[in-house]
Amino acid sequence: MVDSAVLHASVSELHGMLTQRQISSEELTQAFLERIDLLNGKLNAVVTVCAEQALNDARRADKRLSRGKATMLTGIPLLHKDIFCTQGIRTTCGSRMLEQFIPAYDATVVAKLKTAGVVMLGKCNMDEFAMGSSNETSFFGTVKNPWDTQCVPGGSSGGSAAALAAGMATLVTGTDTGGSIRQPASLCGITGLKPTYGRVSRLGIIAFASSLDQAGPMARSAADCAHMLTAMSGLDAGDSTSADLAVPDFFSELSGDVAGLRIGLPREYFNDDLDSSVRAQVMSALSQLEKAGAQLIDIDLPHSHYAIATYYVLAPAEASANLARYDGVRFGYRCADPADLEDLYLRSRSEGFGEEVQRRILVGTYALSAGFYDAYFNKAQQVRRVITDDFRKAFQSVDVIAGPSAPGIAFRFGAKQQDPIAMYMEDIYTLAVNLAGLPGLSAPAGLINGMPVGLQLIGKPFEESTILNAAHRLQLDTDWHLARPPIEEWQP
């Protein structure tokens, strides 16, 4: 019998136990599979469990450990967001369109983590095609927030965030096109990092908006995210937008020293629209960093306001192009008894895609159509530069920019489902970071009425180490990241 504490242990702790043979990867994997079995009926965070393959991976990891050839991640159990292609394992992207899709290859992120020796337990639920901030758009049903099962876990990487918070894996992957790692990390009380655009290969990640999509780590701490990011990053011949830059050992760059670190607080984020209880928690986290030697400096990001409008032209436009491939012919859902080819296209797409995905395809098609291209797509690309220039200027006087990750705590199911705009506002503090291609993370900053809230830290391009180190300092000085949802209370 394995002590339940291992379900919430850090990578470093588990690595120590594995290398000292206090536990085998097989025992660890078995414990997590049992945890998934116990909780998933309630949470719906995992859509596919790969028990047999996971146990095989674990035995392989145990052999590697016994030969002394282990990396930090060898034998560590992980769940992938179901947006990453996994060879021979169903990859749904939360959609009926891909309900039966079995990829012929692994995403680069999956292959790299496999090489590092992680044990893949299965695949996590998500908003359909990563379009949503509550996990309510998944074809496979909503994911429940383990802190309060009446509430959403956030999205689109909501299954990943909920699974990690509930102790169903030690590490999870996510993707972030407009906040899909940081917002669910905030709502589920975990640490999640969206790397700089280009840091992590997009090969084999089912495309949403190609100039914005990035994959990143979600874990219990900045230190665990650092281990994972090192394994995930790097130039990939299969993604021409992946950056040709050396990948540091992100963990070894966590000195915990923030003396003299200049942290910018945008007036536009801390204005009167910010919920006062969120402000109080975010400021309390920032004052911890100030006590550790960082300086807090007021800054301006004057065009922040335009991020939502810009994003909701560019992301749907890119999505409409990317999702044109789902035609009912080559792969994915096909309608029954099509009358002709046109009927095959129309019905396969209308029956295969859910409402939010169809709305974004419509908006994107409109923004790219003749007569509207200049007014919408071209204009939004111009404003994207204006927003990016705001960050560039701000980073001349600060090292890190801080703000809330999300406007509030987790909300109840259905609260924002009828109004697309209310849902889009969930990402008001995260979208601009994707437009500018910057790294951003969310780290736990305490609880409001028993529900987690996140601090967002934004860095300069390719300076993930700086924001990870600031979050690490916070996690050395506080125990917010160790808070656990009250799962034992709702077990029968």
Add this chain to the structure above:
Amino acid sequence: MSISQEDVEKVALLARLAIAPSDLPEVTERFGRVLQLVNELNTIDTEGVAPMSNPHDMVQRLRPDVVTGGDEREALMASAPQQDRGYFLVPKVID
């Protein structure tokens, strides 16, 4: 600028999406709300600003035009909803 049900039907056809007539009023209403949101872009002056398609203004990297992958025809065809002897099957196109 508002959008009419006819406009939405036109866009839907371009996107190869079928909207049920009973859903059209609501789809149009929600589409209109998104357009209203993005129309805010008209209030900012971007005269002379170059459009940005890549956040690092990266230029496309080229590689030598040589075959690198193996023959994965069978594995890839296995994902097709309907196929026969290496061909994708679709409803009859030519009479």
